[in-house]
Amino acid sequence: GENVEQHPSTLSVQEGDSAVIKCTYSDSASNYFPWYKQELGKGPQLIIDIRSNVGEKKDQRIAVTLNKTAKHFSLHITETQPEDSAVYFCAAGRETALIFGKGTTLSVSS
């Protein structure tokens, strides 16, 4: 089955810096790669996703890149703000269930 590795597990940045979170997946048939943000006491919420026919997608300060050959994808957050502090999860899947990485705790200090 699918296995998703996520790094780093914790990330601390200064406000205004960029943050990068990386994930690798094992199932070459996976074709959907979302990123979720979980704030304290809440369920995860989708922030951006990418499908395997696209290499890069951007939404304001957030971008995701996908390298299907290497089976890895990354989340890039630019101009970080304190409200970006949360746990971020990557996931990979296809018609079957989404498999999540173990999460990255991002702390943005002002």
Next chain:
Amino acid sequence: KAGVTQTPRYLIKTRGQQVTLSCSPISGHRSVSWYQQTPGQGLQFLFEYFSETQRNKGNFPGRFSGRQFSNSRSEMNVSTLELGDSALYLCASSLDGSGNTGELFFGEGSRLTVL
């Protein structure tokens, strides 16, 4: 539009007992997935139900079971509770299924503590 509702939000059980958690998906959503969240393991997939049928299943023992009703509401049950079952159990709904259509909408979870 109401979000995903999970009940109860918090519960405490003792080893050997059983527990049932409930999830009401967003109106119109037919797929319900369940995840176990623990600090060390992140989000682990339990199972997914679609139109009252279990469509996918994760790698959990048979003590973990679920079902979905005709109105798409879902329940999961854990029997013979163990200390390691202490976790946040998250339910997520989607229109058709997690891989195909994309976005999962998560509830706030049911926090289970096993003593």
